[in-house]
Amino acid sequence: xTFLVGARLKIVADQNMLMVDQFFGGFGTITYxxxxxxxxxxxxxxxxxxxxxxxxxxxxxxxxSSVSFVGSATIGTDHIDQDYLAQQGIAFAYxxxxxxxxxxxxxxxxxxxxxxxxxxxxxxxxxxxxxxxxLYKALTNLGVSCTVYDPFLSAESxxxxxxxxxxxxxxxxxxxxxxxxxxxxxTEHLFNAEVLARLNPESLLIxxxxxxxxxxxxxxxxxxxxxxxxxxxxxxxxxxxxxxPLLSLVSLATPHIAGYSVEGKARGTEMLAExxxxxxxxxxxxxxxxxxxxSRLTAGTLSDLILASYxxxxxxxxxxxxxxxxxxxxxxxxLLRKQYPERHEFSCYQLSGSVAGAQPExxxxxxxxxxx
Numbered sequence: 001x002t003f004l005v006g007a008r009l010k011i012v013a014d015q016n017m018l019m020v021d022q023f024f025g026g027f028g029t030i031t032y033x034x035x036x037x038x039x040x041x042x043x044x045x046x047x048x049x050x051x052x053x054x055x056x057x058x059x060x061x062x063x064x065s066s067v068s069f070v071g072s073a074t075i076g077t078d079h080i081d082q083d084y085l086a087q088q089g090i091a092f093a094y095x096x097x098x099x100x101x102x103x104x105x106x107x108x109x110x111x112x113x114x115x116x117x118x119x120x121x122x123x124x125x126x127x128x129x130x131x132x133x134x135l136y137k138a139l140t141n142l143g144v145s146c147t148v149y150d151p152f153l154s155a156e157s158x159x160x161x162x163x164x165x166x167x168x169x170x171x172x173x174x175x176x177x178x179x180x181x182x183x184x185x186x187t188e189h190l191f192n193a194e195v196l197a198r199l200n201p202e203s204l205l206i207x208x209x210x211x212x213x214x215x216x217x218x219x220x221x222x223x224x225x226x227x228x229x230x231x232x233x234x235x236x237x238x239x240x241x242x243x244x245p246l247l248s249l250v251s252l253a254t255p256h257i258a259g260y261s262v263e264g265k266a267r268g269t270e271m272l273a274e275x276x277x278x279x280x281x282x283x284x285x286x287x288x289x290x291x292x293x294x295s296r297l298t299a300g301t302l303s304d305l306i307l308a309s310y311x312x313x314x315x316x317x318x319x320x321x322x323x324x325x326x327x328x329x330x331x332x333x334x335l336l337r338k339q340y341p342e343r344h345e346f347s348c349y350q351l352s353g354s355v356a357g358a359q360p361e362x363x364x365x366x367x368x369x370x371x372x
Contacts, residue, residue: 009048010048011028011030011046011049011050012031012032013032014033014054014055014073015033017050017268017269018262018266019270020269023269023270024273035051036054038061040061040062040063043062045066046066047066047068048068048069048071049069050269051071051073052074053079054079056079057079058080058081059081067090069093069276070090070091071272071276072272073095073098073269074094074095074268075095075098076094076179078180080094093272093275093276097130098259098264098265098268098271099260099261099268100130100131101345102264103135103208105306106208106254107174107206107208107258108138110232110252112303112306113312115172119142119143119144119302121145121171122145122147122170122172123146123147123173124148125146125147125148125174126167126173126176126177126190127149127176127187127209129150129176129178131176132148133159136148140160141368142302142365142368147160147162147166149162149163150177151184152185168195168199172203173204175208175213176208176209177209177213178209178210179210187210188213189214191213191218192218193218193221196214196215205232206231207234208232210235211233211237211239214237216236216243219231223246223250231251231252232251232252232253233254234254234255234256235258240333241329241330242255242329252313254315254319255333257315257336260337260343262342262344263344295348296349296350296351297309297351310344345370346370346371347372349372350372351367351371
């Protein structure tokens with residue numbers, strides 16, 4: 001990858017990426033495009049392409065373009081043909097862990113809404129990378145019993161590893177595996193009809209990873225049969241198209257926004273800018289963001305604090321209302337993501353009142369989650 005020293009580069013970025021001007025403005029001129037409809041014509045003369053998970057980056061998109069660097073502000077890479085990039089000498093960077101704290105906040109908000117006694121429940125985590133690992137740490141720091149299924153980890157990882165069947169027997173199952181279709185442990189439809197039927201019908205299943213890890217048709221069939229299984233879905237097989245019958249039966253539904261915090265988005269862009277600096281050995285200035293206090297919180301329980309910082313039920317209601325009157329489900333799904341309001345992570349909230357003083361146990365628990 002070569003760039004002319006001092007040249008103003010042409011940068012094409014997904015319009016939903018945050019703080020691209022601040023982090024990449026020093027490198028060149030930025031053009032924003034909708035990520036879902038981004039096409040080869042948009043990047044024909046671009047030097048840098050910045051995307052999120054809705055853009056398929058492959059030969060069909062890149063062939064004939066002048067792109068020399070692709071950055072994805074995501075923790076997953078299943079939308080990137082990395083083999084093709086390597087063959088063409090196109091540098092690539094992504095942002096593992098950039099929104100992990102936001103997804104943990106999402107999971108804990110779901111637990112606070114659907115499982116009042118979640119701190120006394122058993123939690124099984126499927127996939128323990130950046131997000132799953134962060135969730136495991138948050139829960140175990142609070143004394144929650146956690147097991148992990150991740151066939152790519154060894155005992156030295158420090159997680160309480162076990163087999164898939166044991167995890168399936170947990171009170172709460174959190175899915176955070178990437179989507180893979182090949183290899184020794186493919187995850188597409190990992191939760192198929194047979195696996196779903198083995199779940200404890202009183203358990204809670206949360207998917208904030210990738211939609212197709214759960215067979216949505218099989219899940220719909222199970223719920224239509226009258227199963228009391230509680231399900232929270234942030235990701236959907238075939239999105240932006242969403243099964244309205246499935247939507248009507250799950251306990252909580254959101255439009256792939258689990259990681260959509262202001263801090264997570266900004267952190268993703270920042271990580272790409274830092275990667276580009278390292279690859280090009282440039283000295284262009286890259287800003288560094290520090291969490292800002294956006295509110296002071298006081299509440300009676302840990303779940304109250306979590307919901308005061310972010311209440312997943314509000315996103316659930318918005319999604320149901322929007323899709324119930326929509327003539328274009330896919331467009332509405334994407335608009336919900338594009339127009340998503342500002343949401344801040346735990347680190348932006350300062351404890352006040354009795355939480356900060358007269359409730360030391362609650363204060364200590366909240367601080368373990370990142371509150372200040």
